[in-house]
Amino acid sequence: xxxxxxxxxxxxxxxxxxxxxxxxxxxxxxxxxxxxxxxxxxxxxxxxxxxxxxxxxxxxxxxxxxxxxxxxxxxxxxxxxxxxxxxxxxxxxxxxxxxxxxxxxxxxxxxxxxxxxxxxxxxxxxxxxxxxxxxxxxxxxxxxxxxxxxxxxxxxxxxxxxxxxxxxxxxxxxxxxxxxxxxxxxxxxxxxxxxxxxxxxxxxxxxxxxxxxxxxxxxxxxxxxxxxxxxxxxxxxxxxxxxxxxxxxxxxxxxxxxxxxxxxxxxxxxxxxxxxxxxxxxxxxxxx
Amino acid sequence: xxxxxxxxxxxxxxxxxxxxxxxxxxxxxxxxxxxxxxxxxxxxxxxxxxxxxxxxxxxxxxxxxxxxxxxxxxxxxxxxxxxxxxxxxxxxxxxxxxxxxxxxxxxxxxxxxxxxxxxxxxxxxxxxxxxxxxxxxxxxxxxxxxxxxxxxxxxxxxxxxxxxxxxxxxxxxxxxxxxxxxxxxxxxxxxxxxxxxxxxxxxxxxxxxxxxxxxxxxxxxxxxxxxxxxxxxxxxxxxxxxxxxxxxxx
Amino acid sequence: xxxxxxxxxxxxxxxxxxxxxxxxxxxxxxxxxxxxxxxxxxxxxxxxxxxxxxxxxxxxxxxxxxxxxxxxxxxxxxxxxxxxxxxxxxxxxxxxxxxxxxxxxxxxxxxxxxxxxxxxxxxxxxxxxxxxxxxxxxxxxxxxxxxxxxxxxxxxxxxxxxxxxxxxxxxxxxxxxxxxxxxxxxxxxxxxxxxxxxxxxxxxxxxxxxxxxxxxxxxxxxxxxxxxxxxxxxxxxxxxxxxxxxxxxxxxxxxxxxx
Numbered sequence: 173x174x175x176x177x178x179x180x181x182x183x184x185x186x187x188x189x190x191x192x193x194x195x196x197x198x199x200x201x202x203x204x205x206x207x208x209x210x211x212x213x214x215x216x217x218x219x220x221x222x223x224x225x226x227x228x229x230x231x232x233x234x235x236x237x238x239x240x241x242x243x244x245x246x247x248x249x250x251x252x253x254x255x256x257x258x259x260x261x262x263x264x265x266x267x268x269x270x271x272x273x274x275x276x277x278x279x280x281x282x283x284x285x286x287x288x289x290x291x292x293x294x295x296x297x298x299x300x301x302x303x304x305x306x307x308x309x310x311x312x313x314x315x316x317x318x319x320x321x322x323x324x325x326x327x328x329x330x331x332x333x334x335x336x337x338x339x340x341x342x343x344x345x346x347x348x349x350x351x352x353x354x355x356x357x358x359x360x361x362x363x364x365x366x367x368x369x370x371x372x373x374x375x376x377x378x379x380x381x382x383x384x385x386x387x388x389x390x391x392x393x394x395x396x397x398x399x400x401x402x403x404x405x406x407x408x409x410x411x412x413x414x415x416x417x418x419x420x421x422x423x424x425x426x427x428x429x430x431x432x433x434x435x436x437x438x439x440x441x442x443x444x445x446x447x448x449x450x451x452x453x454x455x456x457x458x459x460x
Numbered sequence: 461x462x463x464x465x466x467x468x469x470x471x472x473x474x475x476x477x478x479x480x481x482x483x484x485x486x487x488x489x490x491x492x493x494x495x496x497x498x499x500x501x502x503x504x505x506x507x508x509x510x511x512x513x514x515x516x517x518x519x520x521x522x523x524x525x526x527x528x529x530x531x532x533x534x535x536x537x538x539x540x541x542x543x544x545x546x547x548x549x550x551x552x553x554x555x556x557x558x559x560x561x562x563x564x565x566x567x568x569x570x571x572x573x574x575x576x577x578x579x580x581x582x583x584x585x586x587x588x589x590x591x592x593x594x595x596x597x598x599x600x601x602x603x604x605x606x607x608x609x610x611x612x613x614x615x616x617x618x619x620x621x622x623x624x625x626x627x628x629x630x631x632x633x634x635x636x637x638x639x640x641x642x643x644x645x646x647x648x649x650x651x652x653x654x655x656x657x658x659x660x661x662x663x664x665x666x667x668x669x670x671x672x673x674x675x676x677x678x679x680x681x682x683x684x685x686x687x688x689x690x691x692x693x694x695x696x697x698x699x700x701x702x703x704x705x706x707x708x709x710x
Numbered sequence: 711x712x713x714x715x716x717x718x719x720x721x722x723x724x725x726x727x728x729x730x731x732x733x734x735x736x737x738x739x740x741x742x743x744x745x746x747x748x749x750x751x752x753x754x755x756x757x758x759x760x761x762x763x764x765x766x767x768x769x770x771x772x773x774x775x776x777x778x779x780x781x782x783x784x785x786x787x788x789x790x791x792x793x794x795x796x797x798x799x800x801x802x803x804x805x806x807x808x809x810x811x812x813x814x815x816x817x818x819x820x821x822x823x824x825x826x827x828x829x830x831x832x833x834x835x836x837x838x839x840x841x842x843x844x845x846x847x848x849x850x851x852x853x854x855x856x857x858x859x860x861x862x863x864x865x866x867x868x869x870x871x872x873x874x875x876x877x878x879x880x881x882x883x884x885x886x887x888x889x890x891x892x893x894x895x896x897x898x899x900x901x902x903x904x905x906x907x908x909x910x911x912x913x914x915x916x917x918x919x920x921x922x923x924x925x926x927x928x929x930x931x932x933x934x935x936x937x938x939x940x941x942x943x944x945x946x947x948x949x950x951x952x953x954x955x956x957x958x959x960x961x962x963x964x965x966x967x968x969x
Contacts, residue, residue, distance in 0.1 A: 234758060237930040244893035278895055281918060285892060287939035288851075288921045290932060303758040306750045329751065338751050474966075511968075518798045520967045538802040546798035552791035554720065556727045568716035569799040613795065623798075 212314045224315030231307035231324070238290035241273035301332040312346070322346030323359045336367025352388075354399045357381035361406060375410055378403050397430035405437075417448040464621050464652045465494035465517065470526035472512050472676075486512040488676040489526065494654050494669075496620075499647050501667035502656040505702055509676040510656045514625055518546060530621065542570065545619035549626040551606035555599035559590050559609050562598065563616050570617040584612040587642075604635060611642065622646060624655035628662060640666060660695045670694070674702045713801050714809040721813020722820070725779055731821055734771040738825065741767055742832055757836040758929050764832060765925045768825045769852070773884065776818040776856045780863035781876040783810040784962070788871075793967055803963045807864060807955055814860045819853050843934045848924040851940065854947035855922035859884055861954035862917075868961040884919060891920040917950040 212220040233240040274291060277283035296303060308325040311318060322343055329339035343360045350356060357377050365374035381403045385393065393400070408423035424441045428434040470490040473483045487509045494500045504510045515521040516528050519535055533540040553562055560581060567577040585591045588608035593601065598609060607630070614622060627643075628636040636659075643653050643666055657663055663670060664684050671681040679701045680687050684694055691697040725731060742764040750756055787793040796806065826849050834840045859880065866876040890897065894916075898909035921943050924935060 234930075237932065238926040242893060244896045279914075281914070282892075282895070284939070284942070285918065285921050287935055288924060288943070289892075290926050290930065292932075302751075302753050302756050305753065306748075306756060306759040309750050335751070342751075515968055518794070520794060520797060522964055522966070538800045538805075540800075541798060542800040544798070546795060548791075548794055548798075550791070552794060554724070554792055555790075556724055557720070561723070565716055565720055566795075566799060569713050569796075569801050571712065571800075610795075 216314075220314040221318070224311045224318055224321070227307045227311040227314065228318065228321055228324075231304040231311065234304045234307060235296050235301070237292075237294050237296065239293050245273040297332075299333060301328045304328065312342075316346075316349035319346065319350055319353050319355050322350075323355050326359045326363060330363050330367045336363050339363045339367065352384050354381045354385045354396070354403065357384065358399060358402055358406070361403075365406070365410065371410055371414065375407065378407050378410075382407075401427045401431050408440075412444065415451075417444045417451070420444050421448070462496055463493045464496045465492070465500075465530055465654055467492045467513070467516070467528045468526055470513070470516065470528055471524045472509075472516060472521060473524045485676055487516070487523075490673070490676070490678055492671060492678065492681070494621075494652060496652055497647070497650050498668040499643060499653045499666055500655075501663040501670040502654060502673070503658075503660070503663065503670060503698060504656075504673040507675075508673045508702075510673060511625065512676075513673070514623060514656065517623065543617070543620040545614035545617065545622045547610050547614040547622070547624045547627055549629055551603070551610045553598050553606065553609060553613070556597055558595050558597055559585065559601075559612070560594040562609065563613060566613050566616050572617065580616055580618065584615055587615075588612045603630065604632070607631060607635065611639070615642075619651065621652045621654065624653065626657055627655055628657065628659055636662070660693075660698060664688075664694045672698060672701050713805050714812055717801075717806060717809025718813035718816055721779070721783065721810060722817045725775075725813075725817040725821075730778060731775055734775060735821075735824065735828075738764070738767040738771050739828055742828070746832055746836065755836065757833055760836065761829070761833050761929045762925070764829050765928060768822075768829060769923070769925070771825065772818060772822055772852065772856060773859065773881065775821050776814060776860050777863050777877050777880050777884075778873070779817060780810070780814045780860045781867050781880070782873040783814065783864065784867045785871055785873050785876075788967060797967070804959050807959050807962060811857075811860055811864055811951070811955055814864075815853075815857050818856050818860065822849055822853055822856075841928075841931070841933075844924075844928055847934050847940060848928055851922040851924050851935075851943065854944050855919050857947050857951045858917050858919060858954070861951040861958070865954045865958040865961070868958050868965070887916060887919045888923065891916070891918050918946075922947070 212223075216223065229240075272293070274286070277286060305325065305328070308321050312321045312325070315321070322345070326339040326343045326346075329335045329342065340360065340363050343356050343363065346356045347353065347360070358381050361374040361377040361381065364370045364377060382400070385396065385400050385403070388396065404423045404427040408420040408427065411417070411420035411423060421441055421444050424437050424444070428437045428441075431437055467490050470487050470492075471485070472487040473485050476482065476484045490509070490513060492513070502510055502513070512521065516523050517530065517535055519538070519541065522536070528535045530540040531543060535541075554565075557565065563581045563584065564577060567580065572580065585594050588611050590605060590608055590612065593605060598606060601609065611627075614624070622643075624643075627639050631639065640662065643655075646653055647666075667684060669681065669683050670687055672679045672687070680697075687701075688694045688697045691700065742760065745763045746760045784793075787796065793806075797803070826845055830840055830845055862883070863876055863880045866880055867873065870876045870879070891913075894909055894913040898906050898913060901909060926932065927935065
């Protein structure tokens, strides 16, 4: 019996449809990539995180105008996040300058080749910091769970570019993807306090940050104590500005328990106690 | 008359992949001489060594031993080819160039001056009847047109020696006649023509002298009359010389 | 020299009558314009990433054009058998090699100028400055590097019959040198013997193509490289190109073209 091509085609289509219906439930458990709501997640799977890390590093490279160690250079094994929210402090700049990864030329080829490389350690300034933003944007799109992307981006938007509104929007996006992140809440509080001069909102956000901190497992709390210190120290400064010296002292004392430099905090406590002593006694603030 | 083209004990060996025979001898001590002003036919069955001889003369293949010279200059020197024109059997030219561009390119290789180049190109395009197609790329040409471009490029430098490899192969009768006319005209101008061919009828008509090679060796050389002596025609002489044994009659 | 220039002219004609250059240019232009059209944080003054992307595309395109063009010169002539009517003329094989090299190099230079003009137009429209000195240096250095690459490819094409083999091997080698050339000595020191010795020898013997990559100077507005260094790098490129061309000639001059 001769089978026509059309019948063969219809038969094959029917077979394909039947198999698809039958296998759909089984293959559902094979991979979650197709169900990802993120285009990059669908395209690259978990590999997108590699790209995100690379683009985050690109932001750092841009910040240093190309003067950056490669994976083959000295100290390449360490996770160097040179671009950080604490950047701008004099001591960190000095540390960076001491970590000159180039060193002395190894031979005449290296020496001559340095004519064609960036060999000056510089940082972007005068609003040129904007150049790092595309890479942070891409890193955030590729890995929405990478918190540093949001905090670093918001820091530069707020501190260097004077765009508190965009910093807030970026952080809120980060918060939607990472609702329990103390780091993002900390940075958001800085946007409200330093950018918008809204102490009330800053206080609320930082208090929420502390609440989220205590929801973390104890082991993780030990690892993340620096962010706790940051939150409580900023709350202390907030209370200091509001004249609630007692509350400020309480916060600083809480910070001393985790701080690597309790002596510096003690000096601040002493100053606050002097201010408190100079005041007419008032009802001490609540310790939250 | 002086020898324009000369080979002395020319030997060419090729490496083979045959385990029983490491090298194949394509030419075995070929002694050939072509004099100025003559039309010389170079004959032989397939695989006789005709193409190898031409390849050596044109510098494509280095000889294993022996010498070959053109106008007294060793063929390994590029200057030996300054006064020759070459027409290959099959047309191999840059398809993205137009006929005019191709001729101009080859004229520059010969070092012709601009004015002379323009003059020669106009003459040759008229001779080969490609004036209307001169500005079209060669890839748009028919086979016959490409053959004619080949003929034109072989004459661009007004050569004193023309080397033709099966010049009438694949041509229609009109094309063949055209080629014969050109060869005749060159002879009248005192040029020398050296060509290989399987068309023995044509060879009989236009050649002054003929050489027959077989299995890399020169078997006969002389005028058509000398070689055909004792035979009805050149074809029968050729078959006898290359050792063809006719099948016995049933 | 006129024969060499005549050969070069044919190579240039072939390049601009093929589609490769136009396709790569349009691709580069489209990708650059797309990258430039994206708005990051409502800031239309951000320009360095556009420069970075555009220059990367220019580098890739120029490499592809030069390698693919050079890789097919001799093999295509042999395959199409156009080498025979050419060598039947009074031209030496050395002149053919140099003519092909010059044609590929000049054609690539023209392509580079077009690419960089586009680059200057796009980035200049955003940042309103045109550091022509830096552009000129970058073009010149890239062009010098491509001279080495083209000569290398021509050498490879004498020994590899298929242009695809030559192209692939050359692109891998060039890519390796550009990415690892600066760091090869460091990598060598981390290896056990005899690999350390081998890599150290390779480091000193190989052409250092990474010197010619001045993209960082353009992206980060770092001004121009000292002219003395550029001059020495140019001499270095000329020397390496000469070495590769001589080696190509050694391989080509006694080659039996009929097999």
